[in-house]
Amino acid sequence: MPNLKLTLISHPLCPFVQRAAIVLLEKNVPFERINVDLANKPDWFMALSPTGKVPLLKVELPDSADAVLFESAAICEYLNETQDGVSLYSSDALSRAQQRAWVEFGVAALSDAWQFLNAKELAVAEDKKAAFREKLQRLESTLEQGPYFSGVAFSMVDAVFAPVFRYFDLLSPVVLQPIFDNLPRVLAWRYSLAQRPSVISAVSEDYADRFRQHLVKQQAILSNSIL
Known part of the structure; x- marks a missing residue:
């Protein structure tokens, strides 16, 4: 092309x-x-x-x-x-369909994470945190050898979840730890995505400051929990 x-x-x-x-x-x-x-x-x-x-x-x-x-x-x-380069979907039809399904799952996880982070009331924050944690537990039982969702190959599922996990890289350990506790595979995956050059370069250097300002403007209860 x-x-x-x-x-x-x-x-x-x-x-x-x-x-x-x-x-x-x-x-x-x-x-x-x-x-x-x-x-x-x-x-x-x-x-x-x-x-x-x-x-x-x-x-x-x-x-x-x-x-x-x-x-x-x-x-x-x-x-x-x-575009040239390795496809971000599997060449196998069944695996490709599964990846597309997990992409949709990632959109739902993003919704829970976003509502948790932007919550103005503690009850809403706790409800959405629990919903997000439940999705992480489902991922924990699905992930295998890593470092990415489909193993050694970076896929579209990784491209979807990387922006979700980026939010939590900015949170203080007090807030972060209970969400990812006892989820070693998800944690390893999150760390691998955070180190991927494409993920790092997908946002500007002032992303954390911008996101903090956004939460303050939204009067989110987590606005003081951004590192």
């Missing part, structure tokens, strides 16, 4: 943007990144995004109008299918 100019339209904190950025970096694809203020969405962005959400991937085509993809799952599938 000819080299096409790709532009990732993003927000600095969006985990779905991180997922797309990780795939681009894993594929070693040059791309431009443009951040938008989702609290004050510019007109040009709203004209491109049917949902008003990020990420968007603008694909500059040589002989026709630019194409714009929305929804991170569609963007990641497109990149995996069209």
Whole structure:
């Protein structure tokens, strides 16, 4: 496929943007990144995004109008299918279907984690923490040799869970320890993802500060628990 100019339209904190950025970096694809203020969405962005959400991937085509993809799952599938490099899905149909199912599981885990972190009431935080912990326990029983979800090969499941685990890398040990206690396989996986160059480079250096400011603005009860 000819080299096409790709532009990732993003927000600095969006985990779905991180997922797309990780795939681009894993594929070693040059791309431009443009951040938008989702609290004050510019007109040009709203004209491109049917949902008003990020990420968007603008694909500059040589002989026709630019194409714009929305929804991170569609963007990641497109990149995996069209760009060089190792596929982030298994070549085996059954394993590939299982990976796609765990990708959806990762979206549900992200929802629990996000609601826990942004909770303004202790009861909500405890409920969502328990829901997230339950999903981690299910993962613990599924993970095998590592270091990644499917073994030695980094997959789309890893690209989905890396932004989720990134949140917890920022929390104080007092909050973090009970969530991951007695889950050695999940912990090892989380550490492996945190060290992956594509995961590190998917966010800016000021990510932790930005996320702390976000929690303070949201008046989240965990706003003082970010390292």
